[in-house]
Amino acid sequence: MVEKIEGRIPTRAEFTRERILEAAEIVFARHGLNGTRIREIADTAGVNNATLYSYFPSKSELHEAVLERGVRPLIDNMVEFSRGVRDMKAAGELLRAGMKHLSERPNLSRLIYLEIISEGSYLEELSSRWLRPLLDPALVDLKEATASTPWEGNLAPLVVTTFVQLSFGHFALAPLFREVIDADPTSEEWVAHQTKFMITLLEQMFPNAPEQLA
Amino acid sequence: MVEKIEGRIPTRAEFTRERILEAAEIVFARHGLNGTRIREIADTAGVNNATLYSYFPSKSELHEAVLERGVRPLIDNMVEFSRGVRDMKAAGELLRAGMKHLSERPNLSRLIYLEIISEGSYLEELSSRWLRPLLDPALVDLKEATASTPWEGNLAPLVVTTFVQLSFGHFALAPLFREVIDADPTSEEWVAHQTKFMITLLEQMFPNAPEQLA
Amino acid sequence: MVEKIEGRIPTRAEFTRERILEAAEIVFARHGLNGTRIREIADTAGVNNATLYSYFPSKSELHEAVLERGVRPLIDNMVEFSRGVRDMKAAGELLRAGMKHLSERPNLSRLIYLEIISEGSYLEELSSRWLRPLLDPALVDLKEATASTPWEGNLAPLVVTTFVQLSFGHFALAPLFREVIDADPTSEEWVAHQTKFMITLLEQMFPNAPEQLA
Amino acid sequence: MVEKIEGRIPTRAEFTRERILEAAEIVFARHGLNGTRIREIADTAGVNNATLYSYFPSKSELHEAVLERGVRPLIDNMVEFSRGVRDMKAAGELLRAGMKHLSERPNLSRLIYLEIISEGSYLEELSSRWLRPLLDPALVDLKEATASTPWEGNLAPLVVTTFVQLSFGHFALAPLFREVIDADPTSEEWVAHQTKFMITLLEQMFPNAPEQLA
DNA sequence: GATGAATGAGCCTTCATTCAT
DNA sequence: AATGAATGAAGGCTCATTCAT
Numbered sequence: 001m002v003e004k005i006e007g008r009i010p011t012r013a014e015f016t017r018e019r020i021l022e023a024a025e026i027v028f029a030r031h032g033l034n035g036t037r038i039r040e041i042a043d044t045a046g047v048n049n050a051t052l053y054s055y056f057p058s059k060s061e062l063h064e065a066v067l068e069r070g071v072r073p074l075i076d077n078m079v080e081f082s083r084g085v086r087d088m089k090a091a092g093e094l095l096r097a098g099m100k101h102l103s104e105r106p107n108l109s110r111l112i113y114l115e116i117i118s119e120g121s122y123l124e125e126l127s128s129r130w131l132r133p134l135l136d137p138a139l140v141d142l143k144e145a146t147a148s149t150p151w152e153g154n155l156a157p158l159v160v161t162t163f164v165q166l167s168f169g170h171f172a173l174a175p176l177f178r179e180v181i182d183a184d185p186t187s188e189e190w191v192a193h194q195t196k197f198m199i200t201l202l203e204q205m206f207p208n209a210p211e212q213l214a
Numbered sequence: 215m216v217e218k219i220e221g222r223i224p225t226r227a228e229f230t231r232e233r234i235l236e237a238a239e240i241v242f243a244r245h246g247l248n249g250t251r252i253r254e255i256a257d258t259a260g261v262n263n264a265t266l267y268s269y270f271p272s273k274s275e276l277h278e279a280v281l282e283r284g285v286r287p288l289i290d291n292m293v294e295f296s297r298g299v300r301d302m303k304a305a306g307e308l309l310r311a312g313m314k315h316l317s318e319r320p321n322l323s324r325l326i327y328l329e330i331i332s333e334g335s336y337l338e339e340l341s342s343r344w345l346r347p348l349l350d351p352a353l354v355d356l357k358e359a360t361a362s363t364p365w366e367g368n369l370a371p372l373v374v375t376t377f378v379q380l381s382f383g384h385f386a387l388a389p390l391f392r393e394v395i396d397a398d399p400t401s402e403e404w405v406a407h408q409t410k411f412m413i414t415l416l417e418q419m420f421p422n423a424p425e426q427l428a
Numbered sequence: 429m430v431e432k433i434e435g436r437i438p439t440r441a442e443f444t445r446e447r448i449l450e451a452a453e454i455v456f457a458r459h460g461l462n463g464t465r466i467r468e469i470a471d472t473a474g475v476n477n478a479t480l481y482s483y484f485p486s487k488s489e490l491h492e493a494v495l496e497r498g499v500r501p502l503i504d505n506m507v508e509f510s511r512g513v514r515d516m517k518a519a520g521e522l523l524r525a526g527m528k529h530l531s532e533r534p535n536l537s538r539l540i541y542l543e544i545i546s547e548g549s550y551l552e553e554l555s556s557r558w559l560r561p562l563l564d565p566a567l568v569d570l571k572e573a574t575a576s577t578p579w580e581g582n583l584a585p586l587v588v589t590t591f592v593q594l595s596f597g598h599f600a601l602a603p604l605f606r607e608v609i610d611a612d613p614t615s616e617e618w619v620a621h622q623t624k625f626m627i628t629l630l631e632q633m634f635p636n637a638p639e640q641l642a
Numbered sequence: 643m644v645e646k647i648e649g650r651i652p653t654r655a656e657f658t659r660e661r662i663l664e665a666a667e668i669v670f671a672r673h674g675l676n677g678t679r680i681r682e683i684a685d686t687a688g689v690n691n692a693t694l695y696s697y698f699p700s701k702s703e704l705h706e707a708v709l710e711r712g713v714r715p716l717i718d719n720m721v722e723f724s725r726g727v728r729d730m731k732a733a734g735e736l737l738r739a740g741m742k743h744l745s746e747r748p749n750l751s752r753l754i755y756l757e758i759i760s761e762g763s764y765l766e767e768l769s770s771r772w773l774r775p776l777l778d779p780a781l782v783d784l785k786e787a788t789a790s791t792p793w794e795g796n797l798a799p800l801v802v803t804t805f806v807q808l809s810f811g812h813f814a815l816a817p818l819f820r821e822v823i824d825a826d827p828t829s830e831e832w833v834a835h836q837t838k839f840m841i842t843l844l845e846q847m848f849p850n851a852p853e854q855l856a
Numbered sequence: 857g858a859t860g861a862a863t864g865a866g867c868c869t870t871c872a873t874t875c876a877t
Numbered sequence: 878a879a880t881g882a883a884t885g886a887a888g889g890c891t892c893a894t895t896c897a898t
Contacts, residue, residue: 013857030332035248038893048859050895059893110331116390117324118244127393135394150414157395158411165383166376173379176330179341180349181371197372200364204418227882252868262884267869441878458760462677466872476880481873538759544818545752546672555821563822578842585823586839590808593815597807604758607769608777609799625800628792632846654861680889690863695890 017055019045024066029107032114033063060121067115067122070108071130073101078134086141088206092199095167099198102171103191109171135160145206159205163198170194231269233259238280243321246328247277274335281329281336284322285344287315292348300355302420306413309381313412316385317405323385349374359420373419377412384408445483447473452494457535460542461491488549495543495550498536499558501529506562514569516634520627523595527626530599531619537599563588573634587633591626598622659697661687666708671749674756675705702763709757709764712750713772715743720776728783730848734841737809741840744813745833751813777802787848801847805840812836 023045027036038059042049056062081094102109115122138160146152151159170177174185183190224232237259241250252273256263270276295308316323329336352374360366365373384391388399397404451473455464466487470477484490509522530537543550566588574580579587598605602613611618652660665687669678680701684691698704723736744751757764780802788794793801812819816827825832 016857032246032249032328032332034250035246035332037891039891049893050860051858053894054857113327113331113387114246116387117327118246118249119389123389127390131390131393150418151411154407155411155414158408161384161387161391161394162380162411162415165379165387169379169383170375173327173330173375175333175337176341176345177375179345180375193368194372197365197369197376200369201376201419204364205415230882251866253866263868264870264885265883268882273868444878460674460677460756460760463674463760465870467870477872478874478881479879482878487872541755541759541815542674544815545755546674546677547817551817555818559818559821578846579839582835583839583842586836589812589815589819589822590839590843593807593811594804597811598803601755601758601803601807603761603765604769604773605803607773608803621796622800625793625797625804628797629804629847632792633843658861679887681887691889692864692891693862696861701889 013055016045016047016051020047020052020055020062021066021069024062025070025105025107025111028063028066029110029114032118033060033120034118036063064122067111067125070105070111071126074098075130075133077101078130082133082137086137088202091202095163095198095202096195098167099170099191099195102167103186103188106171106174106186109168112168113172131164149206149208151205163202166194166198166201227269230259230261230265234261234266234269234276235280235283238276239284239319239321239325242277242280243324243328246332247274247334248332250277278336281325281339284319284325285340288312288322289344289347291315292344296347296351300351302416305416309377309412309416310409312381313384313405313409316381317400317402320385320388320400323382326382327386345378363420363422365419377416380408380412380415441483444473444475444479448475448480448483448490449494449497452490453498453533453535453539456491456494457538457542460546461488461548462546464491492550495539495553498533498539499554502526503558503561505529506558510561510565514565516630519630523591523626523630524623526595527598527619527623530595531614531616534599534602534614537596540596541600559592577634577636579633591630594622594626594629655697658687658689658693662689662694662697662704663708663711666704667712667747667749667753670705670708671752671756674760675702675762676760678705706764709753709767712747712753713768716740716750717772717775719743720772724775724779728779730844733844737805737840737844738837740809741812741833741837744809745828745830748813748816748828751810754810755814773806791848791850793847805844808836808840808843 020041024041027041027044038052039049042052056065077094077097081090084090112126115126139157142156142159146156170185177185181190234255238255241255241258252266253263256266270279291308291311295304298304326340329340353371356370356373360370384399391399395404448469452469455469455472466480467477470480484493505522505525509518512518540554543554567585570584570587574584574587598613605613609618613622662683666683669683669686680694681691684694698707719736719739723732726732754768757768781799784798784801788798788801812827819827823832
């Protein structure tokens with residue numbers, strides 16, 4: 001539905017559905033599930049209030065559809081990563097790919113943060129389908145990688161949370177960080193800076209990792 | 215919690231007011247300003263819906279009072295730091311003090327994150343009264359401190375955002391991180407881990423800083 | 429209660445009760461029974477919201493007390509008139525006395541008008557205890573007095589309603605009439621004008637009445 | 643009632659809007675702006691509470707719309723009168739036309755009276771758009787017409803207030819006058835009586851007016 | 857496929873009223 | 878006698894949702 005099927009002109013219905021999802025993402029990202037007014041989504045999408053209900057049965061299901069649409073590519077990345085060779089280089093690539101996806105959907109991070117903070121019903125999905133697939137293999141790797149580093153032992157999983165925050169938080173907290181850097185954190189330039197920052201940090205944290213990133 | 219004025223028994227009204235603020239902090243932290251139902255705050259505080267309005271003139275003013283109450287000690291910390299000697303040791307102390315305050319008010323981080331994400335009206339206060347006083351002197355220090363390190367130039371301000379995220383985010387994203395570490399991130403033990411993690415990271419990022427932290 | 433018992437200093441309670449009635453008259457006159465907020469009466473009287481309830485059991489009973497207090501002297505006038513010699517002179521005196529009382533309680537007319545317009549529960553009292561005692565004998569007189577005048581027949585009772593309106597309406601509609609006469613209709617001067625107007629009108633309507641007014 | 647636009651079937655929305663206005667007129671006429679409960683209007687109109695708000699943005703704007711709708715034809719009458727030849731005949735016609743309009747909207751007088759008594763926000767409109775256009779030319783005429791009559795001087799403007807009261811008050815005070823005449827004052831018969839009464843009174847007050855009314 | 861119109865439920869807020877002090 | 882504090886019950890208004898067209 002979201003990803004247009006190549007070589008086929010999307011029907012009017014598909015087009016409308018897409019517009020609604022797009023609008024919903026923007027509005028939900030700002031006001032959360034409870035705080036969002038259906039009316040605002042409809043207005044943003046340029047459709048009638050009622051039209052929305054021929055595409056999604058309720059506000060909360062629309063919300064879930066929005067989350068699903070944004071999160072799935074992330075999950076796919078993770079799964080791919082966890083199945084392949086998990087060296088520093090791959091980790092770097094994962095960060096790069098993640099930042100790229102997030103910068104294309106700047107509202108996704110906010111949506112996810114809101115869902116986490118409000119302990120929404122999608123939180124478990126996030127955990128079980130996205131975080132754990134990333135985490136479970138990573139923890140094994142980390143145990144090894146952090147051996148004889150300052151991060152060994154209990155600090156190891158915090159490495160994961162650190163990078164989760166540095167990537168997602170960069171977008172979610174953009175309204176505040178804008179003040180810090182006096183520029184738009186979601187701009188191409190600053191996304192690049194943040195990506196570089198993260199990779200540099202990764203290198204510095206694991207200076208003896210077998211394979212270095214370019 | 216209730217900042218009792220030494221030597222004076224709080225009146226019934228003061229007690230009720232405090233209960234309301236306490237309850238409001240919990241509920242706002244989960245649902246944000248718009249998503250919160252006054253009824254839920256009243257129920258949590260164990261008072262009638264209407265009682266609330268003899269203490270605060272409106273939902274949004276209650277929200278602001280909650281934020282103000284939580285943020286002010288943070289601001290005081292920052293101001294103190296920015297006026298004193300700003301070496302690595304002081305930075306470490308600032309982190310420690312901040313983490314301590316946040317762990318005593320575990321909902322504060324969520325409140326602030328929600329305010330940032332939804333670009334609430336308190337955001338500007340946050341920026342002007344809290345972040346800038348921290349930032350403006352810090353940027354000067356950082357320019358110097360990051361010279362000939364990987365963080366020099368544009369990456370320098372990202373050092374600030376990183377530590378903001380690692381402290382506040384640790385609490386705000388606790389519902390998700392609980393899954394990662396299989397324990398409560400806001401527990402005394404894990405707050406200590408995270409604090410240690412941050413300080414270790416600080417040391418590693420600036421290995422040549424004149425004064426090391428213990 | 430209202431009329432102080434001569435030679436006795438009113439107790440504090442009597443004084444408070446009086447202040448409440450005074451305030452209630454003002455506020456009810458403006459907003460009517462339903463539109464009036466108890467709070468506004470209490471504030472006007474300078475007492476606590478709750479104090480009011482130690483004097484009157486409910487808003488509507490306070491309202492009735494206010495009406496009763498204002499209307500009773502009018503009723504007494506009427507009864508006296510209807511029992512005495514009912515000539516033109518007496519009618520003139522009745523008008524004068526009525527206007528005098530109304531000018532001393534400028535809110536009374538508004539209270540009564542509101543009660544009539546909203547068909548309040550006191551309306552029947554007004555009719556049975558005040559209007560009918562005036563009307564029933566008057567109609568007999570009028571039948572005689574209007575004989576061979578333009579007012580005979582069905583128009584006769586309208587003579588009564590006319591003078592009711594010219595007296596009460598002068599005060600009740602003062603906010604509008606102020607615009608007409610560019611002065612305060614309830615001022616001593618204009619009350620005198622209106623009284624004179626009514627008596628002149630009465631004379632003109634019944635030029636052959638046996639006894640003329642001075 | 644519903645001022646149908648000739649040759650066009652009113653849409654459902656127009657029909658509903660009209661029903662709401664009609665109902666609002668009835669309820670506001672009894673309870674005034676503050677005393678009226680939106681719910682009662684909705685019930686009277688046979689629509690849902692919320693429907694009302696898709697037609698009028700607030701209770702007070704609905705109130706104003708009701709007043710405006712009722713008052714405008716009166717204003718038009720006045721303006722026409724004040725621009726034409728203003729002799730006794732025209733004055734009589736004005737009274738007749740006014741009484742006709744008022745008898746078709748029997749609640750209008752009550753609405754206006756309530757607005758005057760409670761010094762509502764529409765009072766100034768009433769004065770500036772309705773009363774003054776009538777009054778300003780009339781006062782000039784009256785100065786002339788009352789010369790060497792009992793009404794000359796200060797009593798002249800009271801002639802205007804008298805006829806205002808005799809027309810509007812007849813309807814506004816109907817609930818009380820019903821008791822006096824033992825019949826419905828707003829019935830066709832009694833409106834005719836009152837009209838005749840007023841015109842007779844006018845003639846009697848100005849017996850030497852150049853042109854007599856039929 | 858889209859929308860204008862309608863509505864039940866709920867929200868924020870206020871009100872009349874009560875009670876303990 | 879008076880009041881600060883509390884509350885159940887509305888009151889005005891909005892919202893998510895439905896339905897007829």
